[in-house]
Amino acid sequence: MSDKSSPTQPKRASEISEWGIETDVAVIGFGGAGACAALEAADAGAEVVIFELASASGGSTALSSAEIYMGGNGGTRVQKACGYDDTSDNMKNFLKTCFGSNADEDKIDTYVDNSLDHFNWLVEKGVPFKDTELKERAIMALTDDCLLFTGNEKAYPFTEAAYPVPRGHNLQIEGDNGGPLLMKILTEQVEKRSNISVNYETRALTLITDDSGAVVGILVRMNQQEVAVRAHKGVILCAGGFCMNPDMVRKYAPLFDKNLEPIGNPGDTGSGILMGLGVGAGTVNMHECFTTVPYYPPQSLTYGIFVNDKGQRFINEDCYHGRVGFNALVQQHNHAKRIYLITDVEGYGDYEKMSYLGAQVAGTGETAEELEKELELPEGTLSSTLEVYNRNAEKGEDPLFHKSDAWLRPIKPPFVALDCTLGRGTFYPFFTLGGLDTLPTGEVLTAERNVIPGLYAAGRTTAGIPRTAAGYASGMSVGDATFFGRMAGKTAATR
Amino acid sequence: MSDKSSPTQPKRASEISEWGIETDVAVIGFGGAGACAALEAADAGAEVVIFELASASGGSTALSSAEIYMGGNGGTRVQKACGYDDTSDNMKNFLKTCFGSNADEDKIDTYVDNSLDHFNWLVEKGVPFKDTELKERAIMALTDDCLLFTGNEKAYPFTEAAYPVPRGHNLQIEGDNGGPLLMKILTEQVEKRSNISVNYETRALTLITDDSGAVVGILVRMNQQEVAVRAHKGVILCAGGFCMNPDMVRKYAPLFDKNLEPIGNPGDTGSGILMGLGVGAGTVNMHECFTTVPYYPPQSLTYGIFVNDKGQRFINEDCYHGRVGFNALVQQHNHAKRIYLITDVEGYGDYEKMSYLGAQVAGTGETAEELEKELELPEGTLSSTLEVYNRNAEKGEDPLFHKSDAWLRPIKPPFVALDCTLGRGTFYPFFTLGGLDTLPTGEVLTAERNVIPGLYAAGRTTAGIPRTAAGYASGMSVGDATFFGRMAGKTAATR
Numbered sequence: 001m002s003d004k005s006s007p008t009q010p011k012r013a014s015e016i017s018e019w020g021i022e023t024d025v026a027v028i029g030f031g032g033a034g035a036c037a038a039l040e041a042a043d044a045g046a047e048v049v050i051f052e053l054a055s056a057s058g059g060s061t062a063l064s065s066a067e068i069y070m071g072g073n074g075g076t077r078v079q080k081a082c083g084y085d086d087t088s089d090n091m092k093n094f095l096k097t098c099f100g101s102n103a104d105e106d107k108i109d110t111y112v113d114n115s116l117d118h119f120n121w122l123v124e125k126g127v128p129f130k131d132t133e134l135k136e137r138a139i140m141a142l143t144d145d146c147l148l149f150t151g152n153e154k155a156y157p158f159t160e161a162a163y164p165v166p167r168g169h170n171l172q173i174e175g176d177n178g179g180p181l182l183m184k185i186l187t188e189q190v191e192k193r194s195n196i197s198v199n200y201e202t203r204a205l206t207l208i209t210d211d212s213g214a215v216v217g218i219l220v221r222m223n224q225q226e227v228a229v230r231a232h233k234g235v236i237l238c239a240g241g242f243c244m245n246p247d248m249v250r251k252y253a254p255l256f257d258k259n260l261e262p263i264g265n266p267g268d269t270g271s272g273i274l275m276g277l278g279v280g281a282g283t284v285n286m287h288e289c290f291t292t293v294p295y296y297p298p299q300s301l302t303y304g305i306f307v308n309d310k311g312q313r314f315i316n317e318d319c320y321h322g323r324v325g326f327n328a329l330v331q332q333h334n335h336a337k338r339i340y341l342i343t344d345v346e347g348y349g350d351y352e353k354m355s356y357l358g359a360q361v362a363g364t365g366e367t368a369e370e371l372e373k374e375l376e377l378p379e380g381t382l383s384s385t386l387e388v389y390n391r392n393a394e395k396g397e398d399p400l401f402h403k404s405d406a407w408l409r410p411i412k413p414p415f416v417a418l419d420c421t422l423g424r425g426t427f428y429p430f431f432t433l434g435g436l437d438t439l440p441t442g443e444v445l446t447a448e449r450n451v452i453p454g455l456y457a458a459g460r461t462t463a464g465i466p467r468t469a470a471g472y473a474s475g476m477s478v479g480d481a482t483f484f485g486r487m488a489g490k491t492a493a494t495r
Numbered sequence: 496m497s498d499k500s501s502p503t504q505p506k507r508a509s510e511i512s513e514w515g516i517e518t519d520v521a522v523i524g525f526g527g528a529g530a531c532a533a534l535e536a537a538d539a540g541a542e543v544v545i546f547e548l549a550s551a552s553g554g555s556t557a558l559s560s561a562e563i564y565m566g567g568n569g570g571t572r573v574q575k576a577c578g579y580d581d582t583s584d585n586m587k588n589f590l591k592t593c594f595g596s597n598a599d600e601d602k603i604d605t606y607v608d609n610s611l612d613h614f615n616w617l618v619e620k621g622v623p624f625k626d627t628e629l630k631e632r633a634i635m636a637l638t639d640d641c642l643l644f645t646g647n648e649k650a651y652p653f654t655e656a657a658y659p660v661p662r663g664h665n666l667q668i669e670g671d672n673g674g675p676l677l678m679k680i681l682t683e684q685v686e687k688r689s690n691i692s693v694n695y696e697t698r699a700l701t702l703i704t705d706d707s708g709a710v711v712g713i714l715v716r717m718n719q720q721e722v723a724v725r726a727h728k729g730v731i732l733c734a735g736g737f738c739m740n741p742d743m744v745r746k747y748a749p750l751f752d753k754n755l756e757p758i759g760n761p762g763d764t765g766s767g768i769l770m771g772l773g774v775g776a777g778t779v780n781m782h783e784c785f786t787t788v789p790y791y792p793p794q795s796l797t798y799g800i801f802v803n804d805k806g807q808r809f810i811n812e813d814c815y816h817g818r819v820g821f822n823a824l825v826q827q828h829n830h831a832k833r834i835y836l837i838t839d840v841e842g843y844g845d846y847e848k849m850s851y852l853g854a855q856v857a858g859t860g861e862t863a864e865e866l867e868k869e870l871e872l873p874e875g876t877l878s879s880t881l882e883v884y885n886r887n888a889e890k891g892e893d894p895l896f897h898k899s900d901a902w903l904r905p906i907k908p909p910f911v912a913l914d915c916t917l918g919r920g921t922f923y924p925f926f927t928l929g930g931l932d933t934l935p936t937g938e939v940l941t942a943e944r945n946v947i948p949g950l951y952a953a954g955r956t957t958a959g960i961p962r963t964a965a966g967y968a969s970g971m972s973v974g975d976a977t978f979f980g981r982m983a984g985k986t987a988a989t990r
Binding site: 006007008009100101102157213250251252254255257258273274277278280282283284286287310312313327330334335378379380381384387388391392399400401437446447448450470 | 501502503504595596597652708745746747749750752753768769772773775777778779781782805807808822825829830873874875876879882883886887894895896932941942943945965
C-alpha cells in the first residue's frame with residue numbers, strides 16, 4: 001500500500017481543505033455490525049454513508065454460520081415453542097460465568113435485557129427462524145431447524161451457575177448458509193432506505209478530529225483519491241477484528257501466535273482498532289482470541305477423552321469445542337508435545353465420513369498399556385487415566401472433570417487415539433476477541449473510560465460480549481455485532 | 496484526588512500561559528529507571544529535572560532484592576571469577592526461550608550485547624559486587640555473596656536452548672538489602688550532579704504536546720499548584736507499573752484479578768502508561784504479570800511434587816518459583832479447587848522455620864491411598880501420580896516433566912501435603928509486566944510503531960525484557976529498569 005496516511009495518526013479538521021462528502025453518520029464496514037448500525041441510524045432519521053473495503057457487503061458475518069445467540073426475558077418465540085423458559089437472570093449468570101474477570105458486565109446486562117427485542121427486530125427485518133429444535137450435539141445446524149445448544153450450557157462448571165437452555169438461533173435455511181442469508185436480508189434492508197448510501201471498494205484511512213479531540217469525520221480512499229468525509233453526528237467503526245494481521249496477533253495475542261488458521265475476511269487487519277487508538281481510544285481484551293478443535297460431529301467422539309503428552313485429561317469433553325480448543329492450546333503452550341483424543345471403536349463411529357477435525361490416527365491398542373506404549377506415553381500414565389475414567393464412568397460419575405453422565409460410558413478396547421496436536425493436521429482456527437473499549441451505547445472510550453465525542457464502534461473492532469474461547473458459544477459474535485451495531489447506530493443518530 | 500487533569504487527556508502547548516520550569520529533560524519517577532535515566536542524560540550534558548510523587552527516591556527498586564540479571568559477552572567479572580563462561584548467544588537463547596512469542600527480540604539483543612557494559616557502569620558508580628557465588632537454591636541471597644541462579648536456567652525446557660549459567664548479581668550486603676543499597680548509591684550519584692534537580696512530593700498530571708503531536712513538556716502538581724514544565728529534549732516516563740490500580744489490573748490482566756498481593760510502591764497506579772496512551776502511545780503485554788508461589792527455602796521442598804485437585808502434576812518442581820506460581824494460578828483459573836505440594840518428612844525439613852510460603856498442612860498419610868483419601872482426591876489419582884513419580888525418580892528420571900535428576904528422589908511415606916491453594920494462606924504476590932511499547936532506545940511508539948517525538952519511557956511503565964512469570968528470573972525487572980533507563984536518558988539528551 002502506498003497510502004501516506006497512517007491509521008494511528010488522525011488528521012485535524014483544520015488541515016482539510018475540502019470535504020468531499022458530507023453526511024450525518026459515516027459507517028466503516030458493511031458486515032453484520034455495520035449493516036445494523038446503518039439501519040438503526042437511518043431509521044432514527046440520520047443520513048448515513050457506508051464505506052466498505054470489499055466490492056460487496058458481507059464481512060465476516062457472511063462467512064459465519066450465524067447461529068445468533070439470544071434468549072432471556074422468558075424466552076424468544078422459538079425458545080418458547082420448543083418448551084424452554086429462559087429468564088434474563090439465568091442468561092446473565094451464564095454469560096458472566098463464561099467470561100469471568102474478562103466480562104463486561106454492563107454489556108452483558110444490556111445485551112440480555114434487550115435480547116428478545118433483538119430477536120423481534122431481526123424477525124421484523126425478514127430474518128426467518130423456524131420454531132423447531134435441533135437436538136443433536138452439532139457444531140452447526142445443517143438442517144433448517146432453529147434452536148440448538150451452541151456452547152457450554154450443559155457442561156460443568158456452567159451448570160453450577162445457570163440452568164441449561166439452548167440459545168443458538170439458526171436461520172431457516174438448509175446447509176451452512178445462515179451467514180450469507182443474514183447478510184443478504186440486511187443488505188436488502190439497507191438498499192431499501194433512501195437515506196443510506198453505500199461506497200464499495202473504499203478504504204478508510206484515518207479519522208479526522210477537531211481541536212477539542214472530537215471525531216468529526218474520516219479520510220477515505222475511493223476511486224484512487226483521498227476523500228475527506230464530514231460526519232456531523234459521528235463515525236461508527238465496524239471494520240472487523242485483526243486476525244488477518246499477523247503482526248498485531250503476535251504483538252497483542254501471543255498465545256495465538258502459532259500459525260492457527262484465521263477465520264475472517266481479508267479486511268480483518270485491525271484498521272478500525274488502530275484508527276481508534278490514534279484518537280486516544282482504549283483497548284481491552286486484546287490478548288484473547290476464539291479458537292477451537294472441532295471434534296464433533298460425530299457427536300459419539302464426546303464419549304472419548306482428551307489427554308496431553310503426560311496421559312492426563314485436562315477438560316470435561318462434553319463442553320463446547322472452543323473450550324476444548326482453548327485448553328488444548330494452553331496445554332501445548334506449556335510444552336505438551338502431543339494432544340490425543342482417545343476413543344473406542346463405537347465412539348470413532350462415522351469420524352472419517354463426517355468430521356471437520358483433520359486429526360490422523362496416532363495409534364491403536366488392544367489394551368490401555370499397548371496404546372500407552374504405542375503413543376510413547378510414560379508407563380502407568382494413560383493406563384491409570386483410563387482406569388480411573390472407566391471405573392467412574394461405569395457409575396455415571398466423573399469426579400475429576402464433572403463430565404455430564406449423558407456422555408459417560410466406559411471406553412472399551414480396542415482403543416483408538418486421534419492426534420489433535422497443533423501442526424499435525426488438526427484444524428485450529430482462530431479470530432480475535434479484543435478491541436476498542438466501548439459503552440453499551442457504542443460510544444468509544446479512552447483508557448480512563450471517558451467518552452470520545454463523535455466516535456462509535458461495534459463488532460470485532462470492539463471487545464464485546466465474547467471474551468475468551470474458554471467461554472464462547474457459537475452465535476455470540478454475530479449476536480454481539482448485530483446488537484451493538486444497532487446500539488451504536490441509534491446513539492450516533494440521536495447525538 | 497481533585498485533579499481536574501486527566502492523564503489520557505494531554506494539554507496543548509498553546510493552552511499553556513506560563514512555563515513554571517524549563518529544562519532539557521524531565522524524568523517522571525525516581526526509582527531505578529528514573530535514577531539511571533537522569534544520570535545518563537546529565538552525563539551527556541543535559542539539564543535534568545526529576546519529579547517524584549513520594550517524599551524520597553526509591554520506587555519499587557528499593558523494595559526489591561535487586562539481584563540484577565546480567566551476563567553474556569563471555570561473562571561479567573563475577574561470573575568469570577566464579578568459573579562461568581556466558582556467551583551472548585547463550586544468554587539470548589535463554590531469554591528468548593523464557594518469553595517466546597511475548598518476547599521483544601530487539602530489546603533482548605540490545606540488553607545482552609550491553610550487559611557487561613551495564614555491569615561495569617554500575618561498578619563504576621559504586622555498586623559493590625563480591626566475586627563469590629551462593630550455591631544454594633534460594634529465593635534471594637541473605638549473605639553478601641553475589642552470583643546466584645535466580646531463574647529457570649537449570650530447568651527443562653530452558654536447558655534445551657541454553658547451557659545453565661547463573662546471572663543474578665546480588666549486591667555485597669547482608670540480608671535482603673540489595674534494593675535499598677542500590678537506590679542509596681544511585682541517589683547519591685544523582686545528588687552529586689549539579690545539572691540534575693529533584694522535586695519530591697510532585698505528581699505528574701498529564702503530558703503537553705505541540706500542534707504536531709510531539710511531547711514538549713508535562714503538567715505537574717507541586718506545592719498545591721499546577722506547574723507546566725517545558726522539557727526541550729523530552730519527557731522520560733519512569734513511573735512504575737499498575738499493580739496498585741485494581742481497575743487497570745481487572746481490565747488489562749484479568750488472569751491476575753484474583754486478590755493477589757501487589758508488590759510495588761503506592762505510586763504504581765499506571766499513571767505513566769495512561770499519560771502515554773493519551774498522546775497515542777501503544778501498549779504491549781498488558782495481560783501479563785509476575786506472580787509466584789515462594790516454596791523455597793527450604794530447598795528440600797523441591798524434592799516434592801505439586802499436584803492439582805485431580806491429583807495431577809503440572810510442572811517440573813525444580814524450576815523457578817515464579818514459573819510454578821504462574822502454572823498454579825492457571826490451574827486454579829481453570830477451576831482446580833486445590834493445589835498441593837506433596838512432600839515427605841525429610842523434604843518438609845525446616846519448612847516451619849524458614850519458609851515465606853504461608854501454606855498450611857492440608858493432610859498427612861502413612862500411604863499414598865491414605866493421603867489421597869484425606870485430601871478427598873478421587874481414588875487412584877494421587878496414588879498413581881506418586882507411583883509413576885517414585886518409580887522413575889528411583890532411576891533418576893522424570894519422563895513427564897523432565898525435572899532434573901539433582902532434585903529427583905522417591906517421596907517416602909509418611910507423606911505431608913501443603914495447601915498451596917490461592918486464598919487459603921499461601922502468599923501469591925504479583926506485579927505487572929505490560930506497558931508502553933518502546934524501542935531499545937527508550938523512544939515511545941504508537942500502536943503502528945512510529946516514534947512519538949519527545950517521549951521516552953523505561954522500567955515497568957514499559958513492557959521490557961520480562962514478559963511472563965512463566966519465564967521470569969529474579970533480577971530481570973531491576974536489570975531491565977536500570978539498563979533501559981540509561982538508554983532512555985542517553986537518547987533524550989542527544990536528541
